[in-house]
Amino acid sequence: MKYFLLILFFPLFLWSQSDFEQGEMLFKQKKYTSAKPYFQNYLKHNSSDSKTIEYLGDIAGHQKQWDEAIGYYKSLKTKYSKNANYHYKYGGALGMKAKSVSKFKALGMLDDIKEAFGTAANLDKNHIETRWALVMLYIELPGIVGGSETKAQKYADELMKLSKVDGYLSKGYIDVYFKRYQKAEIHLKKAHEIGHSKTTFEKLYDLYLNKLKNAEKAQKLKADFNA
Template structure:
């Protein structure tokens, strides 16, 4: 009977703890990140190393641009689950955002770990689109002296093409646009638009017309076409 009493005493604590997680998740889905965080933190105190809670807290910190906190949560996750592509990608992404806000000297020291995390995610999941996009952008923006290369960016754009023709064409268009090959970029964006028919594909083409090719009328026609397809 004494043991049964302990069970009844502990049961409300477990229910309260679970309620914290559910409340935090509800607020997170409503994008009420600051309000969600305390509920997740309370739940984590009762359930140390709970991966889903740590990921939510990492995501909240990332939304709030608190990169050190995001990095700490994602690092715990990727250490605990080294074969999880999503955790590797999020860790690399948070590191990358911190690097962008750091001095050039400090950022240079972070490049290797950022690259390794994205490559690990791509290797762990042969269909992981986000990590391949991240590598395309990383190799475009890095100076050649520290590993930047169009050839490397094209390699991962090619992998994207095999996984998702829409993303493949968008990434190849992005590369061409980066190097000011606007006619080539237009060709790839048109292909992506024809295949995907999504707002993103129309927007990328319209942005190219308006901001790079000085063709505001074509930009307007592209966006108008998207609106017509929606009705």
């Protein structure tokens, strides 16, 4: 009898496996709309598979379907409460939704956003993305609802210990926000000297061209980077 059941359900297992693999392949190709139904079908037969739920949350995020993304990530961070990345993604989805709703509704979401990012940071002392999120959160929030450069600098200092490039970029980001452009140049130049990446180039180039209004420095940087 058990062999009969094995034969009966084996094709279903293979079909489910192919659904996940097909969805993952399409996801990696950034074909999110095409990948989604494969993951949804796989989830029907594997309702607790965390990777599938995470993929569906990621797809919803890419499609700006924030409520859907929040639902997937909330289920993950609730079930796997010690997983920093799930808390981070939940906080990120909440944050993006907050930007799409009224200021009144967004204010009501702030505590949950702070808690999610704060939990992720506490769970994983090496989680770079969470610390970036906290830098941006505390800089962009008005002081009356918890914004604080001191807190932002604290997480920028933590980034500096984890990654010099991210540390200098985050400090440059803070300086640019407060229009301390000369100080920002020092930090962004250091980030570019160390990282010499497309990201470090773009941040420094934008500073020269659009903030300092120094086209000569911008063009020289571009020529050196493309050389």
